[in-house]
Amino acid sequence: MIVGVLRETAAEERRVALIPDDVRGLAGVRVIVEHDAGRSIGFDDADYVAAGAQVGERAEIFARSDVVVWVKPPTYQLDSARSGMTVLGFQDPLHRHDVIAGLRARGVESIGYEAVPHSRPDIDALSAMSRIAGEVAYEQGRQLLSIDGPVRALILGCGQAGRSAIAAAAAHGDEPTAMGNHPEQESTAIRYGAKAFLPNPDALHAHLAAETPDLIVCAAVHRGSRGPLLLDATALDALRPGTVIVDLVAKSGGNCVAVVPDRTVTLPNGVVVTHRSNYPTLRPSEASHAYSAATAALLRNRFPTAFSAEP
Incomplete structure (x- = not known):
């Protein structure tokens, strides 16, 4: 399985969906991180490479990834999302209902933290934020x-x-x-x-x-x-x-x-x-660490067989 990490594009957004330490812990999957995704909180591309990730551009991430993770929905159209792909992050379901439905019709699954129950604190990024x-x-x-x-x-x-x-x-x-x-x-x-x-x-x-x-x-x-x-x-x-x-x-x-x-x-x-x-982006490092931990845990929870395989 390949996980792609997008650079955030929402206005003034400074968080990142996965930090290098949590990339390092995703043994069994390949990770592609968009160029400069973590720069706003002090992680450069070399930090991700040292953690075992590849660094690429947005087009490569959508072309190769099975799962694409973000913090906030991208500001651009998701025309490159492929059938069979999963997108994971905050989905803003009240305002993006039609977008999510359109992705579903194309075979793209949207997993939103808005739907994660309180009973799962390990994967509950919404409560942390x-x-x-x-x-x-x-x-x-x-x-x-x-x-x-x-x-x-x-x-x-x-x-x-x-x-x-x-x-x-x-x-x-x-x-x-x-x-x-x-x-x-x-x-x-x-x-x-x-x-x-x-x-x-x-x-x-x-x-x-x-x-x-x-x-x-x-x-x-x-x-x-x-x-x-x-x-x-x-x-x-x-x-x-x-x-x-x-x-x-x-x-x-x-x-x-x-x-x-x-x-x-x-x-x-x-x-x-x-x-x-976006109040949490005013504390981007603290927020990114908490969000990343939830993202890594949710990936393991949702795709357990990917983590039992050899990388």
């Missing part, structure tokens, strides 16, 4: 505030990203309130550092009326689904000028009605709403 994203998003939002002293934070969602944002708030000495979608999440939220807990979205408007937060991190979404609308126009009207909202799930519909993907906007009432589609 969400943990990084939650912390980075909190830090980014906090930098947009002009506040000395503790920040009153509200974290919407108690999944991987939400819990990470709660922990980041607690590490700053801030005062985070967490909102989940069922009461059983309260103990987890408190353990990560939440000072208070809202058991469901029904409690949100009352909370905003009683205690206006300085910073809101939106991280409420089930993988592969659209994010629920939690901050509607009424909720936004209750916020003070200068409040910052970081919506992590804008590409899945957003928790905030005013979010614009990949933009920072200031509303007429002075509330700032921001989003970027």
Whole structure:
């Protein structure tokens, strides 16, 4: 089996799907890495060659590979993907449904991390990236505030990203309130550092009326689904000028009605709403190591017979 590793083409993307250490661990398969795929995190082509990979161009990868791996879907058309090939990485199924269906019709299988269950942490790259994203998003939002002293934070969602944002708030000495979608999440939220807990979205408007937060991190979404609308126009009207909202799930519909993907906007009432589609790329080395470990594990899990053969 031949595995091809693409150089990322999404805007500002600095991660790589496989790092040299994990290439070295894929005994039994051949790996072709696109030229300069790892340069943004300090790996040059010689590092991959030393790990046992070949270095080639994009056309060669699509011509020869049985499996092609990426972090984010390429920005170019996948016309070169062949019948019998598998493409593995984040697939963005909500926005790329037609592309994925078209590939399937041509005999190309798409494996997306969006569908990997939480019960498989070894291959769950989405959870690993969400943990990084939650912390980075909190830090980014906090930098947009002009506040000395503790920040009153509200974290919407108690999944991987939400819990990470709660922990980041607690590490700053801030005062985070967490909102989940069922009461059983309260103990987890408190353990990560939440000072208070809202058991469901029904409690949100009352909370905003009683205690206006300085910073809101939106991280409420089930993988592969659209994010629920939690901050509607009424909720936004209750916020003070200068409040910052970081919506992590804008590409899945957003928790905030005013979010614009990949933009920072200031509303007429002075509330700032921001989003970027790729918070983990702000920590590219950490994120690449975690993503690569999941990719190597998923390859072994999905294609076990390839790893029992001699290279």
